[in-house]
Amino acid sequence: MNGETLLEVDDLRVSFRTGQGVLPIVEGVSFVVKAGEILSVVGESGSGKSLTALAIMRLITDPNAVITGSVRFRGQDLLGLPEPAMRSLRGGAIAMIFQDPMTALTPAYTVGAQIVEQIMAHRNAGRMAARTRAIDLLGAMGIASPRDIAGRYPHQLSGGMRQRVMIAMALSCDPALLIADEPTTALDVTVQAQILELILRLRGEFGSSVLLITHDMGVVAKVADRVVVMYAGAIAEAGATRALFARPAHPYTIGLLGAIPRLRGPRLVRLPAIPGAPPAPHDRPSGCGFAPRCAAATGICAAHPPLITHDGHAVACFHARAA
Incomplete structure (x- = not known):
């Protein structure tokens, strides 16, 4: 990687007008993708990962969608780009692998x-x-x-x-940037490994940066340089993959990593699981989105936790473990 910023997403918000008012889905997501980098966006279904990718590609065509913030590709604002110019970029300089081929x-x-x-x-x-x-x-x-x-x-x-x-x-x-939305979903483990190997080859043979969207932390560990963990439409934690796996700070990230089967160590009768389920967009709490499922939650979690970055590791949690 040469350190050049290829894609910069700043305060991206995606909402939809409904009969009950404006419903926020993606809330203030910000990240960058460097040239030659594989950045993974991970989280459970409904966390806003795919919608973030579709917003970057300008593929949300619902007339009730409201998209704000900034998406800059090589310094060019994609959200303000005329459609013909965006169409020339889409499939050319920026390409996407969709979840269901x-x-x-x-x-x-x-x-x-x-x-x-x-x-x-x-x-x-x-x-x-x-x-x-x-x-x-x-x-x-x-x-x-x-x-x-x-x-x-x-x-x-x-x-x-x-x-x-x-x-x-x-x-x-x-393409300079490849967005891969769940490219290994519904594939058996052998084919999944082959697809991941192909993605790893892209950087060397084709020079592409990759924005990899997945719900599988095992996939992230194999291919990503950095990872962004999303929950309820917002970023919960982000950082270098090795550092985040070694010292996860957000209770949600800790829960995701704890649910990965281990090949070494004592055999578990049952894998640990995060209790409950992600909230529906219309039922998100006003403060921390993860608080209803979090064993560490206290009264302060009724407020929305800021995303605080220290030494390249960002966490949005009042009770974050020291990273």
Whole structure:
């Protein structure tokens, strides 16, 4: 990593107008992605991870959505960018791997044709050159017989194969930033390991930075340089992966790490679990969102804890353990 800031998200907020008023979903999220870095955003379902990514990509099309804050890519404000200019960035300089490749890929076209279309849309390439590039990329993803696979439709491929196709499509225009939204969900552990290995290769072979969204702390440990832990639409903790795993400070982070199965040490009858469930957006407490599930909560948690950063480690908790 050269330290250059590629993506800067500052006080990003996503709300939706409803019959009961404006409902906040993402509340004041801020982070940066450095050039050549893998940053992971982790948290349970409903924490706002995917919505944050969609807001960065300007893919929230609901007319009732209200998006504020700043998203800057190479210094350019994406939220204020005209749609044609944003469309040229999307799929080109910034690409996204969606959570479900079966619904992200068009069922009526072969996967090769879809990669070719993206290359021709963002690069000055003819159809034959684009097809050669598509086949080469499928081969680089570890797909045997890439020419044959390019001629198949999405439903003719396995889940792991479709995910490889999605990664090849995302890389087809050499993006500076790749946003991967739960790229290993619903894949068996063998295919998951292969996909994670591909993501690790991106930095060296393609020079891409990666914003990896996941709910799996095990995945974070394998590939991420830094991690942002989200809960109830806000950042609970953030820092370098090794430091955060070694000394988690937020009770939520401690709970997530405690739920990872251990290969060493005494065998547990039951894995520890965080009690309760994340609050629905319309039912979030006014103070700390995690307080109703937290054994350390006291009266002070009725107030919203500020995100305090010390030596690059940020925590939003009145009872944070010393990091």
